Amino acid sequence: MSAIAPVTPELPSQTGDAAVEQPKFSRGYRAWLLTMLVLVSALNLADRQGLAASAQALKTDLKFTDAQLGLIQGLGFAIFYTLMGLPLARLAEHRSRTRIIAACVGLFGVMVTLCSTAQGFGRLLLFRVGVGIGDGGFGAPVASLVGDHYPMGRRASAMAIIWLGAPLGVVIGSVLGGWLAEHYGWRMTFMVIGATGVAVSLLVLLTLREPARGAFDPAQATRGAPPPVLKVFKFLFAKPAMRQTLIAAALAGMAMNGIGQFLNPFLARNYHLGPAEVGRLLGLIAGVSMASGLLIGGFGVDWAGRFDRRWYVWGPALGLLLATPLFILGFTQASLSAAVIVLIFAHVSMFVFYSPTLAMAQNMVSANMRASSAFVVSGLVMGLVGIGLGPTLVGFLSDRLASHAFASYLGSCPGGRAPPGSLSTLADACRDASATGIRHALIIMALLCTWSAVHYVLAARTLRRDLDTHYVGNA
Numbered sequence: 001m002s003a004i005a006p007v008t009p010e011l012p013s014q015t016g017d018a019a020v021e022q023p024k025f026s027r028g029y030r031a032w033l034l035t036m037l038v039l040v041s042a043l044n045l046a047d048r049q050g051l052a053a054s055a056q057a058l059k060t061d062l063k064f065t066d067a068q069l070g071l072i073q074g075l076g077f078a079i080f081y082t083l084m085g086l087p088l089a090r091l092a093e094h095r096s097r098t099r100i101i102a103a104c105v106g107l108f109g110v111m112v113t114l115c116s117t118a119q120g121f122g123r124l125l126l127f128r129v130g131v132g133i134g135d136g137g138f139g140a141p142v143a144s145l146v147g148d149h150y151p152m153g154r155r156a157s158a159m160a161i162i163w164l165g166a167p168l169g170v171v172i173g174s175v176l177g178g179w180l181a182e183h184y185g186w187r188m189t190f191m192v193i194g195a196t197g198v199a200v201s202l203l204v205l206l207t208l209r210e211p212a213r214g215a216f217d218p219a220q221a222t223r224g225a226p227p228p229v230l231k232v233f234k235f236l237f238a239k240p241a242m243r244q245t246l247i248a249a250a251l252a253g254m255a256m257n258g259i260g261q262f263l264n265p266f267l268a269r270n271y272h273l274g275p276a277e278v279g280r281l282l283g284l285i286a287g288v289s290m291a292s293g294l295l296i297g298g299f300g301v302d303w304a305g306r307f308d309r310r311w312y313v314w315g316p317a318l319g320l321l322l323a324t325p326l327f328i329l330g331f332t333q334a335s336l337s338a339a340v341i342v343l344i345f346a347h348v349s350m351f352v353f354y355s356p357t358l359a360m361a362q363n364m365v366s367a368n369m370r371a372s373s374a375f376v377v378s379g380l381v382m383g384l385v386g387i388g389l390g391p392t393l394v395g396f397l398s399d400r401l402a403s404h405a406f407a408s409y410l411g412s413c414p415g416g417r418a419p420p421g422s423l424s425t426l427a428d429a430c431r432d433a434s435a436t437g438i439r440h441a442l443i444i445m446a447l448l449c450t451w452s453a454v455h456y457v458l459a460a461r462t463l464r465r466d467l468d469t470h471y472v473g474n475a
Contacts, residue, residue, distance in 0.1 A: 029209075034161050036208060037142055039200050040105055041165025042172065044135055047112050047193050048073070049173030049286065052261045053279045054186035056268045061186065063414045066265070066402075066438070068121050070395020073261045076125045078388030081132030082380060089140035097141035102205035104137025109197025116190040134197075136383075143358060145211065160298020160355040167290035171283040174264075178279015239466040241459040242364055245313060246381050248455035249357045252320055253386020255448040256350060258394040259327070260286070263343075265398075266442055269416075269435040271336045281340055289344050293319070293351025301356040309467060310460040312356045312363075317456035319352030320449040327446035331439055350449060353456070363467055394441045402437025409433045 051058075055069055064072075092100055111130030118124035146158045177189040236242050263285070267278045297315060304311035326346035333339035402416075403409045406429045412418065413430035 033145070033208060034158065036200075036204055037145075037162045038165035038168070040101065040138060040142070040204065041162055042169035043105065043108070043165075043193065043197050043200060044138060045166045045169030046173035046176075047108070047131065047169075047190075047197075048077075048261070049170045049282065050177035050189040050193055051115075051173075052264045053174045053177030053275065053282055054181040054189050055261075055264050056278070057181040057186045057275050059265075059416060062118075062120060062124075064121060065410065066262075066395040066398040066416070067392075068395070069265075070261075070392040070398075072121075072125055072128050074257070074391035074393075074395070075388045077128045077132040077135075078383050078386075079132070080129045081136045081387065082384035084133045084136035088137045092141040092144050096210045097145050098204060098208040098210050100137050100141050101208075102201045104134045104201075105197055105204060106134075106201035107137075108134030109194045109199075109201060110134075111194075112190050112197060113194030114190075116187040116194070143361060158298075159358045160294045163294045163298075163355060163358075164291055166294065167287045170286035170290060174279045174282035174286060176279070178264075178275045178277070178282070181275040181279075183276070236364065239364065240461070241313070241463040241466040242360070244455045244459035245357060245360055248313075248316070248452045248459065249353070250381045250385040251448045251452035251455070252316070252350070252353045252357075253382045254390035254393065255323075255445050255452070256354075256390065257387045258390030258445040259442055261391040262394045262398070262438060262442060266331070266438045267336075267339075269431070269438055271339075273336075285340060285344050285347060289347030290351050293348045294355050296348070297352040298355035298359075300352075301359075310463050312360055313456040313459040313463055316353030316356055317453040317460075319349045320453040320456070323347075323349040323449040324446050327449070328443055331443050331446070346446075353452070390445070394438075394445055397441035397444060398437040400437070401440045402433040405436045406430065406433035409437075 051073060055073070058064065059066075059069055088100060088104070108131060111127055111134055115124060115127045115131070118127060142162065143159070146162070173189075173193070176192065177186075180186070180188040180192070264278050264282055267273055267281055268275075273281070297319070301311050301315040304315065323346050326342055326349060330339050330342035330346050333342060399410060402413075406413075409430065412426060413434065416430065416434040418427040418430045
């Protein structure tokens, strides 16, 4: 029998409840754990941003449309990333999470390396599916590990530190990917990142240890065998605050991934930049903004949450409301320097939502449901919807809007350019339509930030009650 029962709110890190076990790992080991997880996080984003930084060169070389680029960066990657996320999350409820992470990072490294051998759309899509399977073993096991190393009041901060690997990976992927694409070709980017992934997987396997489950959970929370996955989903979706948070995260994730994966083509087409220069600018924009946004969202919300736990949704709402006008302003600047400055602030505002949302997935449930809960947020919402639909939608919109600007765009401009030897008028028409299409598509995506903020505000209505409701019963 199972039930949903309200309990008195507790913060184990502050109450000193005797029913809560003392942590068994030293501060030094936990620092090493975070370091390794930062590296894994950096690899995931280095791969995606390396692809984004090489996207214009890849598009021209293989003569892809923006819709094909969107599928490779979006649904092609995200479908199996999501499908494998659930069995891996359930496996993480029963088996060693550190070994799962090591195995998946190893698979990730091999598949990224194979991307360098692709000669066409079908083969590259297949290899990106494999990369997605490897990435699927990161989100849920890592979030579950954090829940068993840190108390509730420090989880958003810990997740923020781990996701500092994201801006690190973005900087490396952008700068290295752009430089390699210009000097050695886009294939070299995948070879370097893939080999690094294999090396990191060995470090994870050899140095990380598996913790006991539930060390920081209240005595009332269930610590037995994990309940069936359908009961986990039912428990989560029964909470109004969680439902609203998932909708909000899906919309914000679509905007974040759609804009992030197509920022390279936007800069290249609208400001006539080469791959290396675009890579450096992407590294600057994403590196500064992701680090700032993740830290503000993680440490800032953990601090504000001491006074009112609704800041876990109020903070993301404020950031996203500010992001929309900043993105629209940034995408319409005539000056490159002005665009870069405004887009940095826009990305800072947008990234505030990320760390609190991942922490919410942990704070809403007890230890025996933690990996499955993380799958719902990082897999279904951030993965299938955010990563899957975001870039795919941008690619589709870009092609349609470019065709609206130049009626014969798709037929006359393979790879977004006029064929060699074409008249200058056709070359100009192709270039202008391509730039217009991607700019307007990204402006549309920015509007999703405001829509997302509305749902975060709605989540605040029942958040405190839902955080104090725990799963009680036997699996």
